[in-house]
Amino acid sequence: MDKEARIYVAGHEGLVGSTITRHLREQGFNNLILKPRDSLDLCRQESVKNFFAFEKPEYVFLAAARVGGIAANQQHPADFIRDNLQIQTNVIDSAYRHGVKKLLFLGSSCIYPRLASQPIHEECLMGGYLESTNEPYAVAKIAGIKMCQAYNRQYGTDFICVMPANLYGPGDNFDLENAHVLAALMHRFHLAKLNGEKEVAVWGTGKPRREFLHVDDLAAAVILLMNIYSGSEIINIGSGKDISIAEAAQLLKEVIGYSGAIVYDTAKPDGTPQKLLDINKIKALGWQPVITLEEGLRSTYKWFTEYYRRHARD
Template sequence: MQKDSRIYIAGHKGLVGSAILNNLKEKGYKNLIYKTSSELDLRDSKQVYNFFENENVEYVFLAAAKVGGIVANNEFPADFIRDNILIQTNVIDAAYKYDVKKLLFLGSTCIYPKLANQPLKEEYLLTGELEPTNEPYAIAKIAGIKMCESYNRQYKTNFISAMPTNLYGPNDNFDLETSHVLPALIRKFHEAKANGNSKVELWGTGTPKREFLHTKDLSDACVFLMENYSGNDIVNVGVGQDISIAELAEKIKRIVGFEGEVVYDTSKPDGTPRKLVDVTKINKLGWRAKISLAVGLKETYGWFKDNLK
């Protein structure tokens, strides 16, 4: 990419897209293109094709997606598989039809089998059953990966796929019904402290382990891959370390300053027992995560307090 290349960031208002947009701006890229969902509905193929025809896009960061935690995935499985397949199908196909030079597709580590060996290597894709609680979302993301691979094979496109681990940071979704675990914990502990509650109740046992990547690190990895990597193999993006939900809860509890008790509702699902990605490939390419969880959590909680409305 050149500093004046026409670069489209799909999903620029979201957690990942906003971080990619900021990263590109910081690196001096000047020709950045983005539209809100009300301006451009990526589920509508006609709107997408018209957009690509008119904008002369050269590079695409496909960060637009319908995302959510266990609750949202359980309650709205049809929305998750339909919306994500529509978004990525329209954008990937339009990128091919209108001669985009390169596209980066953002997947998710939920594409890997529920009981795959840890850490998760890229070659574990499609080697076992998925985690049932987010299977529709995972299948949509797998379809996006295979679509990029297939277009590369048939049409000689340059479409790459990155698989980030669990993400957090500014612009996250803190809605308790639809958010992921880390922002949900921040909000729960903050509200419990504000309301003077004596305890916070969390889903599951607290034993599942998760890896958390700050969106600033992910955005840096995405730009790095766009500049330095081409190929059909997917690339994991993570920090290479994980933490139990119970340990995460204690860290957030201390940062927020909540002094009550943490209680676990073991009747609720845990989700995948562990999700740690193998980051050997991206490390060998020359990229490593830089932001520690302690620093990232403090920053994210600060952003949450500044943007409570």
């Protein structure tokens, strides 16, 4: 990508989009197209068409999506499949129709089969049943990947797809009901520490294993791929290491300095037993993660406490 290229980051206010935007600016890309949600509703086809016709982006990072943890997926399944199908269909089709040179679509490791062999190779996609707790979201994201691949095949576009591991970092959604596991647990431990609570409940048995990737590592990876990779094969992006939810909870407890007990609410679902990505493909392209989980959690918690204090005053 030329430093003066017109680059549209869809979803620039979210965890992934805001981090990609920051990395692009740090690397000298200053001709960025950023539209807040309240001025461009990506679910509205006509609005998206008009936006692409007027702005004429050359490159698109499609980081806009409705996302959330198990609770959010279970409570709002229709919203997850509808909004994600609309967003990605509108952006991908408009990118083709208005001559975008390259588009990067973000999938998710949670759309692989529930019982995929570990570590999960890219070829495992659609090789088995999905995890029931997030099936509508997964179906939508799979449709986005297949749409990119179909447009490449029929129209000769250069649309690439990546599959990140579970993401976390500064700017995450820390809502107690809708956040992903690390952000939700960080908030719970923080409140328990402030309020002197004797225990913190963790959903499920604590046995499922997850791979966590700091969002700064992801941003570095997708910008690299936008510069050097073309092809319809999806690319995994992960840390290459997994950890049980129980181990993650214990690490968070130590990082936050909470002295109470951890209890497990086994009435709540565990989700997929294990998710660990095979990242050999992206490592062969010259990328590897650099932020350890403990280091990433400490910096994220520092950001969260500053954010929490600011908003508590508000």
